[in-house]
Structures are given as structure tokens and as C-alpha cells.
Amino acid sequence: MSIVKDIPSAKKPFKRAYVGIFLWFTGRAIQAAAKVDKEVKKEFDNLPDDFTFSLGCLPNGPSMVIGKRNGAVKYLGGNPGQHKVHVRLAIKSVDAAFLILSFQESTALATTRNRLITDGEVPYALAVIRILDIVEVYLLPKIIAGLAVKRYPKQWSAGRKLGGRIGIYTRTILGI
Amino acid sequence: MNPVPVFAFTCPVKTNSGNKALEHLPVELAGLNACRPLIITSAKAVGRKAIRTLQNAFGDSGMTLGLFDGVTKTADLGLIEHLKNICLGKKYDAIIALGGYDIVDAAKVLNLAVSLKMADAHKLSPQTPVLRHLSPLVVVPTAAASGLETSKFAHFSRRIYSSEYLAPNLVVIDPRLTRAADGKTIAATGLAALGRAVESHISADANPFRDAYSFAAIRFVKENLPAAVNKPADRKASLAILNAASMSGCAASEANSARLHKLGQVFYDMQHIPTGVIMGMCLPHVLGDYLQEGVNDLAALLLPLVGDDEFSRTPAAKRADAALAVLGRFLADLYGALGKDLPRNLREAGVPGYIMEDILDVLGKDNEGPYLRTVVERIAG
Numbered sequence: 285m286s287i288v289k290d291i292p293s294a295k296k297p298f299k300r301a302y303v304g305i306f307l308w309f310t311g312r313a314i315q316a317a318a319k320v321d322k323e324v325k326k327e328f329d330n331l332p333d334d335f336t337f338s339l340g341c342l343p344n345g346p347s348m349v350i351g352k353r354n355g356a357v358k359y360l361g362g363n364p365g366q367h368k369v370h371v372r373l374a375i376k377s378v379d380a381a382f383l384i385l386s387f388q389e390s391t392a393l394a395t396t397r398n399r400l401i402t403d404g405e406v407p408y409a410l411a412v413i414r415i416l417d418i419v420e421v422y423l424l425p426k427i428i429a430g431l432a433v434k435r436y437p438k439q440w441s442a443g444r445k446l447g448g449r450i451g452i453y454t455r456t457i458l459g460i
Numbered sequence: 461m462n463p464v465p466v467f468a469f470t471c472p473v474k475t476n477s478g479n480k481a482l483e484h485l486p487v488e489l490a491g492l493n494a495c496r497p498l499i500i501t502s503a504k505a506v507g508r509k510a511i512r513t514l515q516n517a518f519g520d521s522g523m524t525l526g527l528f529d530g531v532t533k534t535a536d537l538g539l540i541e542h543l544k545n546i547c548l549g550k551k552y553d554a555i556i557a558l559g560g561y562d563i564v565d566a567a568k569v570l571n572l573a574v575s576l577k578m579a580d581a582h583k584l585s586p587q588t589p590v591l592r593h594l595s596p597l598v599v600v601p602t603a604a605a606s607g608l609e610t611s612k613f614a615h616f617s618r619r620i621y622s623s624e625y626l627a628p629n630l631v632v633i634d635p636r637l638t639r640a641a642d643g644k645t646i647a648a649t650g651l652a653a654l655g656r657a658v659e660s661h662i663s664a665d666a667n668p669f670r671d672a673y674s675f676a677a678i679r680f681v682k683e684n685l686p687a688a689v690n691k692p693a694d695r696k697a698s699l700a701i702l703n704a705a706s707m708s709g710c711a712a713s714e715a716n717s718a719r720l721h722k723l724g725q726v727f728y729d730m731q732h733i734p735t736g737v738i739m740g741m742c743l744p745h746v747l748g749d750y751l752q753e754g755v756n757d758l759a760a761l762l763l764p765l766v767g768d769d770e771f772s773r774t775p776a777a778k779r780a781d782a783a784l785a786v787l788g789r790f791l792a793d794l795y796g797a798l799g800k801d802l803p804r805n806l807r808e809a810g811v812p813g814y815i816m817e818d819i820l821d822v823l824g825k826d827n828e829g830p831y832l833r834t835v836v837e838r839i840a841g
Contacts, residue, residue, distance in 0.1 A: 288527065342490075343486060376487045379519070398476070399484070
């Protein structure tokens with residue numbers, strides 16, 4: 285018997301499922317937010333027409349891919365390999381993704397802790413981060429969104445928050 | 461600070477430190493072109509829980525890990541030969557050393573044997589030429605560390621291997637693994653880091669890059685060791701001590717004066733007393749002698765020890781004495797906090813008299829042998 289044991293790496297099904305569902309829902313929410321929120325729409329208008337970005341975990345996902353096609357923003361699924369991606373935001377492991385997406389660490393803190401890799405043009409990546417922050421503010425209650433984003437927007441009117449939330453949740457659930 | 465006209469400094473070690481730092485390992489290994497690592501450790505020294513924590517960090521990575529958890533203090537080149545054959549046969553492409561002291565030394569020597577594809581590892585010696593980069597080596601230190609884990613040295617089978625290629629590519633310091641079982645363990649690690657950093661910081665051939673490492677290591681130990689000793693489970697304090705140990709190893713790789721290191725190492729090699737325990741005993745004596753000799757700049761120690769305000773309030777001529785006084789109080793508080801758990805002399809450490817002759821003989825072979833023997837006589841108790 286060898287003194288060296290071979291051990292296959294374990295699976296983390298719960299964290300993987302949580303991250304996968306979160307990314308799937310957020311991807312659809314970004315598609316919805318581009319139609320509902322003027323700020324998100326403006327951010328996408330400033331990006332090239334075939335712009336595509338992905339956010340996911342290394343080494344094997346889960347991921348989400350968002351693309352701009354003929355002026356419309358689309359959630360393109362969870363496989364970045366099928367698309368030409370301009371900006372790739374990769375979280376180094378599913379554990380790190382779980383920390384970020386369960387709001388134990390904000391995106392800014394996770395970046396300082398070296399958990400994110402950005403592949404692509406930095407201005408585009410910053411636009412993506414701004415879009416993600418806005419979508420998180422819509423999707424999450426204030427107390428949780430405050431943990432997820434660097435600065436919770438104080439100047440938003442109650443009408444924008446309420447109307448935006450109803451619009452984004454409806455479109456996300458219906459996939460329109 | 462006076463500019464140093466000519467110097468060289470190399471530190472090839474990347475450090476990942478902090479909460480869940482271990483979980484970055486699969487990506488870091490991929491960056492080193494490795495996908496099939498072999499973990500080298502000692503289940504007895506680090507515990508099963510630490511091994512499980514490291515294994516779990518690879519969850520969802522799809523990698524298959526090799527695990528050897530039987531490194532002992534008496535590991536020799538026979539074990540290295542056996543492991544080398546397994547490594548080459550099973551095509552492991554990186555080595556991860558989990559722990560400190562002999563575990564890391566064995567991993568460094570194994571990496572040497574595997575990377576050079578030695579036909580017979582028994583032929584490895586400190587004279588074996590190492591002229592190229594070796595396979596990726598990752599060190600994951602636990603609370604019981606010597607500080608030399610990040611250095612270019614490997615003390616193995618009473619031989620000292622030295623090459624800048626022996627230093628690890630990556631050190632991962634995770635607070636889940638740095639919490640000590642008792643105050644003595646973390647005190648020994650902190651004192652070893654302090655001893656190496658102090659000697660590096662005051663050495664006559666110091667340079668600004670090395671000073672940056674030794675300065676931070678001294679300050680980390682001064683500010684965090686009391687908390688880590690009083691509460692060994694303190695994540696923040698123990699993480700700081702392991703960071704200090706890591707930095708002291710980088711600084712010590714480049715330093716020439718290493719009296720404390722030599723004294724600590726000889727007792728570890730012959731009696732397995734943690735190097736920090738002996739370095740703590742010798743520190744006041746060796747620094748006092750450095751002050752008398754007047755070659756080393758002991759005044760440089762005051763700033764990392766006390767901070768800007770007290771440093772600027774102390775006249776330049778009194779800074780060396782003040783630094784020694786601060787270190788003396790720091791050590792006295794440490795010994796006071798640990799009581800009999802941290803021996804103050806060799807008698808308390810349980811070094812038998814019949815071994816002393818052998819230790820003095822080994823020290824006598826060093827170029828500073830006569831001096832080192834006098835230090836041993838002073839700490840005999």
C-alpha cells in the first residue's frame with residue numbers, strides 16, 4: 285500500500301446551487317433593469333452594441349452571461365464559453381462567491397481581499413460593477429443591500445425604488 | 461535613512477493571507493501551471509482538522525490531491541527517495557507543505573529531488589548545484605512555525621541546503637490554521653520571528669528592502685504576541701504572528717549575521733526544542749554583545765518597537781539602550797504571562813547535561829563557535 289493517498293476534491297453542492305440560482309436570477313434581473321431603470325439603460329447605451337460580460341466562479345462556474353444585442357440587453361445563460369466575452373469578472377472559488385453573494389463581504393471588500401479577477405477593459409468593468417450595484421439595490425432590502433454595495437444610494441426617491449422593484453421583479457420572474 | 465550604494469535583494473515568495481485565503485489555492489496553483497498537488501504534512505504535528513481544512517479548500521476544483529501525512533522529526537533522504545519515486549510515478553506537479561519546521565524542510569528537499577529528477581535522492585547534498593527554478597512549492601504554515609518556512613534554507617538531516625530556488629513560490633496564511641493550542645507554541649513562533657527580524661534589521665549589511673520586511677515583522681510581534689499568548693485562539697493576533705514569521709524568513713534569507721538563528725537551530729536539531737524558545741533565552745545576551753561590539757545599529761530597533769512618538773522623543777545617543785530596555789521589558793512580560801510553560805534557561809528547558817557537550821562540539825565547528833559557546837554557557841541556568 286502506497287504511503288501517499290490520492291484524494292479527489294470534494295463537491296460543494298449547496299454553495300454551488302446557491303451561487304448558481306443567485307447568478308441566474310441576477311442575470312435576468314439585469315435584463316429587466318435595463319428596461320425599467322434609466323440609469324442602467326444609460327450605462328448600457330454607453331457600451332458597444334455587441335458588448336458581452338460574464339460573472340462567475342473559477343474554475344468551472346457557475347456563471348452568468350449578459351450581452352447587448354441590437355440595442356437590447358439579454359441574459360444569455362450560464363456558459364461564457366459560447367460567447368465572445370468583452371469583460372470577464374471571475375470570483376476565485378465557489379466559497380469566495382458564496383461569501384460575496386450571501387453578503388458576508390461587499391464587492392469592494394472582496395476586491396481588496398483579492399477574490400475577484402477582472403479580465404477586460406477597466407472602464408467597461410467599472411460600468412458592469414455600477415450596473416450590478418444598482419440591480420442589487422433594487423433586488424435586496426436596504427439592510428442587506430447596504431452590505432452588498434459600497435454606498436447605498438440616499439438620493440433615490442421612494443417612487444423610483446418601489447416602481448423599479450415591482451417592474452424588475454415582475455420582468456425577472458416572467459423573463460421579459 | 462542613508463541610501464545603500466550597492467545591494468541585492470531577492471524575495472520570490474508570494475503571500476496570500478487572511479480569511480479564507482486557502483480557498484484561493486486552486487486558482488493560484490493553476491497560475492503556477494499545476495493541477496495535481498501533493499500535500500506533505502504530519503498528522504501528529506498539525507492535527508487531522510487542519511488537513512481536512514486544507515482538503516476542503518479544494519472543494520469543487522476538480523483536482524485530485526495526493527496526501528502524505530507521515531513526516532517525522534527523524535525524516536531522512538530515504539523517505540525523500542521513496543516520495544520522489546511516488547511523485548514522479550503519479551505525476552504530481554506541485555508540493556504543498558502544511559505545517560512548519562521539518563515538514564517544510566522535507567518538502568523543500570523533496571521538491572529539489574523531484575525537480576532535478578535525481579536518479580537517487582540519497583546523493584542529494586548541500587553542494588548539489590541548483591541552477592534553475594524548481595516545481596511549484598506552496599507552504600501553508602500552522603501555529604508552530606520556525607519562520608524559516610519562507611526562507612531559502614532547508615535544514616534536513618542536520619544538513620543545511622541553501623538556494624534561492626528552494627524558497628516557496630507561495631505562502632498561504634489562513635487564520636483557521638494559525639490558532640495555537642497553547643500560549644507556548646505561539647510564543648515560540650513569535651520569538652523566532654522576533655529574533656530573526658531583529659538580527660536582520662541591525663545587521664551591518666542591511667538594505668532598505670530587507671528593512672521593510674524586518675521592520676514590519678518586529679512591529680507585528682511587539683504589538684500582537686502578548687495578545688496571542690494570553691489568548692491562543694485569537695484569530696487576529698495569531699494571524700499577525702504567522703505573518704511576522706513569514707516576513708522574518710524573507711528577511712533572514714538575505715541576512716549574514718545569524719547568531720540567534722544558529723543557536724536556536726542547533727538546539728532544535730539535537731533536542732527538538734522550538735527555535736524561538738532558545739532564541740528568546742539568548743536574545744538579551746546576544747543583543748548586549750552586539751551593543752558592546754558597536755558594529756551593528758541597535759538604535760534602528762527602537763522605531764519598530766515603540767513607534768514614531770517615543771522614537772522621536774528619545775535622543776539619538778540613547779536609542780540603542782532604550783531599544784534594549786524595551787525588548788527586555790517585552791520579554792519579561794512574556795515570561796511572566798507564561799510562567800513555567802516558557803523556559804528561561806536550558807535547565808528549565810530540560811536539556812540533559814550529557815547532551816550539552818555534543819551541542820558545544822557542534823557549535824565549536826562554526827566560524828563563530830567560541831562566541832556561541834559563551835552564550836550557551838550564559839543561558840545554561
